[in-house]
Amino acid sequence: MDTYTCLFGTIIACSFGSFQVLFHWASPVLSRRFCPGFSALPAKKIIEWHSRIVSTLHALVVGTFCLYILWFDKAVNVDPVWGEPLTVQLSIAITTGYLFSDLLLILHYWRDIGDCFFIMHHLSAVYAYYYVLTMGVLPYFANFRQLAELSTPFVNQRWFLEAIGYPKNSWLYVATGVAMAVAFFMVRIAVLPPYYMSMLGTIRSPVFDTLGLGPKISWLAASICLDIMNIIWMSKIARGCYKVMFVTRRAAKKCLLNGKEN
Template identity: 25%
Template sequence: MTLEATHLLAAASGFLGMLMIYKFISPRVVPLWFPAYHALPWEKQIQVNEIFMAGSHSVVVCISSWVAYFTVEELKPTTLWYDCALTRHTSAFFWGYSIADLLLMICHPHFGDVYFLMHHVVSLIAGYLGMASISIPYYVNVFLMMELTNPFVNFRFMLKALGYPEKSLLFSCTGVLIFVTWWIARLGPIPIYAYHMAQLMSTGGFFKIELSMQLTSVLGYAFFTVLNLAWFRVIIKLFQREIRGLIQQGHSMAKRVQQETNSKKGG
């Protein structure tokens, strides 16, 4: 495992950059979109700032990892060693952010429960190994690609913290987008990941890489899979509720349009 100055710089940018977004940018940007921010209690403002920081990080990691997936030809399930600069620097940025968010979680325990704490600890390990190692970069990138869901998850959390109406169209749309992206980035890849990992093991290549990468690529992914399936139970209920809400809003809108049309004809 080798680390270069650019990897450490990416990690530092993830750590310091996200803390600056939390401390300085969010308190100035969020009120421009949602004036209700100023009326929130201090604890809620802190929560909104943390959510905005998490969402900002997830946009960067999501874009970078999916660009790597579609543009870097060497990112293949059979590739044992390849120094993918984009994946390693994205992992470094992710690692730096994870440290910052874990620090905030320690300072403000109400940010998350024990499951979020476990999630962050495993993320720290996976992020560091993805930054420091050149082994199985395809599988490292799959971990990062899960961030596709998080811009929508964090935006929904922020709307809820700001007291935005849960029956609004914006709220309903975020629920649908979470459901769709959860399938694309977290549930759909599970059998594909398992198949390619089994193939890698059957050829013996898997056992040539470092033990730390072996454990993380199997146990780490199994941990995230369990979490993703557990959270998906909540998302299904959310999706059903939002679809019903969108249908009701559609019926209400159609009814209003019909009433306006009839009133114009009557006039």
């Protein structure tokens, strides 16, 4: 068996096991110790809480990899199709282990955290990442897709505050919601024009013909599928952010004024 295949398989297995341990053992212990409101949560939210702890850690690890590659890995940035892919493959292997772990948890706790969008997201990503791991193709674009994980800690922090009943008109809740919307837009929506411009440039170049049918289909199909979901999620986040910033605070201000009049 190829040395790199063994390496990536080992990383995927270790990543899968580590995230399972974090979900089932580490997160429950740490959450009970450091989050006073955690123990009062209903069972459904406790499961999602642990799931989001796992996704936050994964996002921080992989996000660090992505920024390093984007800023310092010249081989990947100079040749986006066949550039030296090892660092990107290491990052993708960690993510693949996480995706398998999360898929298992979603299916096992389907009544509590089941979501068809997440199933589609994970399967699309695994399908595309298969070619990155086995053939080393498109490392630049794979890393670019991974940048989306930088918004995950903000999304999860917003959910944590809501779960423990933090006041929605408080400055922290509002600031977290705005930070979530801005981060999500910057790394998932604002990057779409340059991403697809780079994709179009690659498609028009002779190197595109060297990819093979499988990588071509996985790259195009996964990109379109993931970005449709990102646009849908962005629209929901934007509506929620508007509601928190204006509707909720306006209602709170009105109640305050009515209280003073009485």
